[in-house]
Amino acid sequence: MDPDPHDALGDDRTLLIVDDDKPFLTRLARAMETRGFAVDTAESVEEALAKAKSAAPAYAVVDMRLGDGNGLDVVSAIHEKRADCRAIILTGYGNIATAVTAVKLGAIDYLAKPADADDIYAALTRTRADRIDPPENPMSADRVRWEHIQRVYEMCERNVSETARRLNMHRRTLQRILAKRAPR
The missing domain is CATH 1.10.10.60 (Homeodomain-like)
Structure with a gap:
């Protein structure tokens, strides 16, 4: 018998997705709902900060660059309210310095766009004991x-x-x- 994939989520399955790319945000929200999350979305730093302050989620997927600011501010605000939140930063502008900053602010992973729902789900539910397999065909x-x-x-x-x-x-x-x- 296959294990239930929802067991990896625990009891609190609240997920906040923050991205200013509306089509991507909608697709990802639907995909995460089918994987057992109770999804809330925000399209700006301001909207995300308001939602994080009223009810900090157990999980968060936050775009690094948003129209009105930086996604790192959202991760920081969520972790002030809820230190156990498993937050991931998504970005199309990855570099080592911002990855380090994201982890220091409480993010558990840093994924380059375009990341698909399976990658994001795996990153959200991965435990420290799980090792990431190296990519089959990494970029040269x-x-x-x-x-x-x-x-x-x-x-x-x-x-x-x-x-x-x-x-x-x-x-x-x-x-x-x-x-x-x-x-x-």
Whole structure:
């Protein structure tokens, strides 16, 4: 007989999902409800802080960058009210410094977007004894570098000169990298 997946959640199954991407928020909320969570959603830091202060959830999935602020503020506020909350930060702009900050503020995991519902559920219910299997096909170092350059390029609104300045790279070198296909 298969074990009930809802047993991993415990008695309090309240989950707050905070993301300003409405379609993603709706899909994730539905997926988490089918996995046994009592889901509440917020689309801004302000809305999430209000919900966290009135009733801090047992679980939280919080986007790092929101239209009105930083998701780390939400994680911090939740942990002030409820220290045992299992919070996860989702981000498309991952780096080591923010991952460390997220963990210091109480997040249990830090997932890069796009993360699917299975990844998020696994991260929320994982115990310290569970080991994460390394990915079968991890990105190469060249691909990680290329992805980072693309992210900064988009953040700079596709301005090559500004991107090159922020990456401390010569503009022509950056232009050559941008002209090539993505490495595998």
